[in-house]
Amino acid sequence: MTRLTQEMLYQGRIFDITREQHRMPDGRESTFEFLRHPGGCAVLPVMADGRLLLIRQFRPSIGDTICEIPAGRLEPGEDPAGCVRRELVEEVGYHAAGLESLGFIYSSIGFCDEKIYLFVATDLEQTETALEPDEFIEPLVVDLETALAMITAGAITDAKTQVALLRYALNKRV
Structure with missing residues (x-):
């Protein structure tokens, strides 16, 4: 073509x-x-005890609050790891010493070229959040089994979050 x-x-x-x-x-x-779209990054923060830090965020595009992982748009010239580190601080107030790639996904290839890089963040150190004025975010800490059950029950409907959780679970079981 x-x-x-x-x-x-x-x-x-x-x-x-x-x-x-x-x-x-x-x-x-x-x-x-x-x-x-310039692309984006999303990160699954893993706490020291193994629990996962998800967020509940109001999304005006769907008029609802959704359970997802922290994510954001790539800035011009920004590398994916830098974007993830920035979003992790901004949205949930953590620095990550460990960052592991889970690959990437295309969000909706029928009409959009958005490429989302997925990561797992470990060795977290708490700091202050830096939410943007239009962000309303509530943290939600769950274990992996609960997160997977939330996917099955339809409580996690965000695609990037489902893929990140499933890839993380598969990597843990291999």
């Missing part, structure tokens, strides 16, 4: 929207609209 044209429809603070003409593998041409 080859991109033939790209038109900027919207340029925003968080994402851009483009309309693109592509030549398909069979030679036909098709038009698509894409949400272009």
Whole structure:
């Protein structure tokens, strides 16, 4: 597939929207609209006793509070590990001495190029939070089995959180 044209429809603070003409593998041409995102990072903080630090955060896009892991958008030129360390301090008030990659996911490839890097943070040291004015976050500490049961029960519906928890659980059992 080859991109033939790209038109900027919207340029925003968080994402851009483009309309693109592509030549398909069979030679036909098709038009698509894409949400272009700089990417993000998400982190599963693991406390010294093995329990996990999740958050409950109000998300205006769905008009509800959701259980998830701390996460944030990559700033221009920022590396994923730096983003995770920044978000961990901002959202839950912890520095992490240990950081392990859980790989990455694409959030919704049908219309968006957002790539989310997933990490596990260990050896946590508490500090002050630095919430943004529009963030309303409540910490939730649970053990792994409870977190997995919350996925099964539909209490954790956030995709990045489900993937991070499941990858973490699989890594622990291997």
